[in-house]
Amino acid sequence: MEEKELRRYSRVVVDGDEQASSRAMLRAVGFTDEDFRKPQIGIASTWAMTTPCNMHINDLAAEAAAGADAAGGKAVVFNTITISDGISMGTPGMRYSLVSREIIADSIEAVTAAEGFDGLVAIGGCDKNMPACVMAMARLNRPSVFVYGGTIKPGAKRRDIVSVFEAVGAKSSGRIGEAELLEVERTAIPGPGACGGMYTANTMASAIEALGMSLANSSAQEAVSAQKVDDCRRAGAAVLNLIRNDIKPLDIMTRRAFENAITVVIALGGSTNAVLHLVAMAREAQVDLTIDDFTLIGAKVPLLADLKPSGKYLMSELIEIGGIQPLMKRLLDRGLLHGDCMTVTGRTLADNLEGVADYPPGQDIIRDFDNPIKSDSHLAILYGNLAPEGAVAKITGKEGLRFEGSARVFHAEEAALQAILDGAIKAGDVVVIRYEGPKGAPGMREMLSPTGAIMGKGLGSDVALITDGRFSGGSHGFVVGHISPEAAVGGPIALIEDGDSIVIDAENKRLLLDISDAEMAARKQKWRRPASPVTSGALAKYRAAVSSASEGAVTIPPAWDA
Numbered sequence: 301m302e303e304k305e306l307r308r309y310s311r312v313v314v315d316g317d318e319q320a321s322s323r324a325m326l327r328a329v330g331f332t333d334e335d336f337r338k339p340q341i342g343i344a345s346t347w348a349m350t351t352p353c354n355m356h357i358n359d360l361a362a363e364a365a366a367g368a369d370a371a372g373g374k375a376v377v378f379n380t381i382t383i384s385d386g387i388s389m390g391t392p393g394m395r396y397s398l399v400s401r402e403i404i405a406d407s408i409e410a411v412t413a414a415e416g417f418d419g420l421v422a423i424g425g426c427d428k429n430m431p432a433c434v435m436a437m438a439r440l441n442r443p444s445v446f447v448y449g450g451t452i453k454p455g456a457k458r459r460d461i462v463s464v465f466e467a468v469g470a471k472s473s474g475r476i477g478e479a480e481l482l483e484v485e486r487t488a489i490p491g492p493g494a495c496g497g498m499y500t501a502n503t504m505a506s507a508i509e510a511l512g513m514s515l516a517n518s519s520a521q522e523a524v525s526a527q528k529v530d531d532c533r534r535a536g537a538a539v540l541n542l543i544r545n546d547i548k549p550l551d552i553m554t555r556r557a558f559e560n561a562i563t564v565v566i567a568l569g570g571s572t573n574a575v576l577h578l579v580a581m582a583r584e585a586q587v588d589l590t591i592d593d594f595t596l597i598g599a600k601v602p603l604l605a606d607l608k609p610s611g612k613y614l615m616s617e618l619i620e621i622g623g624i625q626p627l628m629k630r631l632l633d634r635g636l637l638h639g640d641c642m643t644v645t646g647r648t649l650a651d652n653l654e655g656v657a658d659y660p661p662g663q664d665i666i667r668d669f670d671n672p673i674k675s676d677s678h679l680a681i682l683y684g685n686l687a688p689e690g691a692v693a694k695i696t697g698k699e700g701l702r703f704e705g706s707a708r709v710f711h712a713e714e715a716a717l718q719a720i721l722d723g724a725i726k727a728g729d730v731v732v733i734r735y736e737g738p739k740g741a742p743g744m745r746e747m748l749s750p751t752g753a754i755m756g757k758g759l760g761s762d763v764a765l766i767t768d769g770r771f772s773g774g775s776h777g778f779v780v781g782h783i784s785p786e787a788a789v790g791g792p793i794a795l796i797e798d799g800d801s802i803v804i805d806a807e808n809k810r811l812l813l814d815i816s817d818a819e820m821a822a823r824k825q826k827w828r829r830p831a832s833p834v835t836s837g838a839l840a841k842y843r844a845a846v847s848s849a850s851e852g853a854v855t856i857p858p859a860w861d862a
Contacts, residue, residue: 303337306418306543309442310340313416331374339543341368341536342417343377344408344436346429346449351384353426353501356492356523357449360532364421364447367536373543375536376415380407382429385746385772386461386495390717395743397428398770399842401580402855404432409439418442419539423532425449425493425523427500427773431577434513437549438584443542444549445535445644446514448505450523451615452493459488460496462609462774465748469756472721493523497608499773502615503570504577506624510564511581512552512643516652520623522616541646553585556638560649562594563636566601566677567627569610571773572692572781575679580852591681591690591850595809598677601636603696604667609776610696611673613665621663629656634669673697682780682811685820686766686792686802689784690850694771695806699778702807703764705730707800711830712736713745713769720753727762730802734793735830736769737786738853742834742843748772751779764804766811768793770849780804780811782849788829795823 304311313322314336323336345361348354358377365375381404388394412420419442422433430448437444454460467484470476494501505519515534521527542548558578565574575594582589604627607613618624631637632653639650659666667673673696680693695701708725709732710716716733719725731750738744747769754763755777764778768786771779785791792813796802801814813820834840845855 306339309416309418335374338372338374339418339540340416341373341375341419341421341539342412342415343368343375344420344422344433345377345379346382346404346424346426347379348382350382351387351426352452352489352492353384353494354382354449357423357425360423360447360449360528363529363532364423364536367533368421368539371537371540373419373540376417378411380404380429382426385427389746389772390713390749394745395741395839397746398738398744398853399838401428401432402842403838404429405435405439408433408436412436412440412442419543420444421447421535421539423447423449425501427504427573430501430504430508431581434508434581435584437513438553438581441548441550443539443547444513445538445542446508447532447535448508448514448518448521450493450521450525450528451502451619452496453490453522453524454496454614454616455490456487458614459484460608460614461488462497462752464488465752465774466756469721469753472753473757475758491524495774496614496616497774498568498570498605498615499609500571500573501773503565503568503574503773506568506570507561507565507574507578509624510628511557511561512641512649513549515644517623517625520615520619520625522619538644542644545646547642547646550585552642552644553587554641555587555589557641558582558587558589559593559597560637560641562597563601563631564624564628566598566603566679567631568605568624569603569607569673569678569696572679572694572771573773575692576770576782576849576852580854583852583854591692594677594679595681598679601677602669602672603674603678604669604672606665606667606673609774610698618665621659621665622657625653625656626659627666629653629658680806680809682804682806682809684811686811686813687783688792689848690782691780691784691811692782693780693804693806694776695778699761703730703778703804705764705802707732707796707798707802709734709796709798713747713750717750717753720750720757725759725763727759729763731763731765732793732796733765733767733769734787736767737788738846738849739843740768740786740788742839742846744849744853745769746772747781748775751775751777766802766804768849778804783811784848784850786848790824790827790829792820794827795820
């Protein structure tokens with residue numbers, strides 16, 4: 301490929317007399333005469349001191365830049381925002397979490413397109429910035445590689461962030477005292493990296509690797525490790541290879557590649573947020589993917605990984621036995637992955653997995669196919685008169701497959717959490733948290749504080765929780781989220797009253813409110829949307845544009861009326 305073709309975008313910015321001003325500006329940030337003849341590689345860093353998940357990412361961005369420069373490119377590092385779910389959890393600030401996915405995708409798109417980068421490396425380390433990076437890559441369709449910032453090391457006594465949320469519930473029920481809660485708080489987060497179980501960050505890193513948009517094992521490396529440094533350097537070089545071979549994200553992010561991502565998420569026991577994010581990523585890639593595809597694929601893919609939150613092990617312990625590559629090799633050999641999908645290595649998935657060694661004998665983190673934790677998916681897409689457009693449940697089987705109980709209705713997360721901590725929620729209750737959907741919150745908050753409190757009080761098998769909001773990857777128990785239509789648009793969840801009987805049937809994929817159609821219609825006639833304090837700013841703009849959770853909670857621009 302000729303030099304000008306390698307600089308398909310940057311040459312518009314830096315070539316010719318008329319672009320002398322552009323070159324003058326770039327000289328001030330370190331460009332030399334020679335650099336103007338090289339492909340420019342944007343390095344999108346999601347660094348921030350707002351969260352341990354991302355506090356190290358500028359160092360990783362420097363390594364990716366060095367890799368791109370050494371391979372013949374000219375790297376330019378730029379930043380975007382990140383928001384900490386763990387810190388904002390349970391507060392009004394959590395409304396901005398899912399909103400930030402759209403802001404991050406928009407900002408990466410804006411900088412890359414405006415600066416004329418020929419390729420892109422994006423490094424993400426927390427839940428929303430990871431799918432956001434890939435969404436931007438799909439929009440831009442320029443040679444790109446995603447790098448996962450890596451998982452955190454375990455805290456003392458194998459603790460992690462979920463240990464803290466559950467300790468709060470344990471203290472409120474008298475199971476632990478003030479001193480033990482403080483010890484958990486002080487020791488759960490030892491340094492940089494994303495939350496340590498198969499929560500949303502590790503789920504999405506694994507999904508993106510299976511999708512083909514990151515290098516092999518990028519999802520299974522600790523944040524502070526020689527392996528992660530090497531991953532970043534190789535990613536920088538890999539983008540130059542993609543440019544030379546004209547391999548772009550939409551060549552990789554095909555329908556079959558998304559099926560691979562879903563398969564790996566299910567086998568690992570991944571977060572419900574994967575449903576939301578993969579549907580959103582597919583929309584940006586112009587791939588027809590719906591929540592029902594999780595049911596179709598889930599019918600033939602077993603849950604094999606015994607990982608937190610429902611299982612025993614942390615991501616760092618999976619890393620010690622080989623990460624997700626041996627699992628992917630097993631799935632490929634079983635005919636459950638499409639091996640012909642292209643990846644950012646420039647080779648197919650099957651080529652990448654050739655020669656991958658199996659897990660060591662005696663390990664029990666990843667089960668064999670003849671001894672699964674669950675024979676089909678733990679992610680159940682439910683329908684019924686409570687969820688005409690769908691809902692997402694995370695049922696591993698140990699909670700049981702059916703729950704019937706009496707509704708305890710709350711208009712916001714805070715009120716529900718207080719009731720749980722005060723002991724007002726009893727065995728047999730179904731906690732209903734509504735007006736927390738994409739439009740209702742606005743922003744679709746995660747319900748880790750209430751679910752953590754339920755588990756900490758020892759009620760995980762005796763109390764269910766349903767919501768039009770969503771869950772942290774750390775949530776477990778009998779939980780159903782993403783209920784659509786949401787309460788804010790008059791969905792059936794808005795019509796539930798205290799004492800109503802609710803049935804969650806994971807086996808038959810049903811979510812039912814046990815009232816007559818006539819009673820449902822009468823309640824709908826009387827329903828009025830509560831007033832919202834949000835009238836301006838990012839949340840108001842998001843509410844005006846966002847789709848339902850079943851459509852990925854993406855922002856849909858209004859049609860251009862020429």
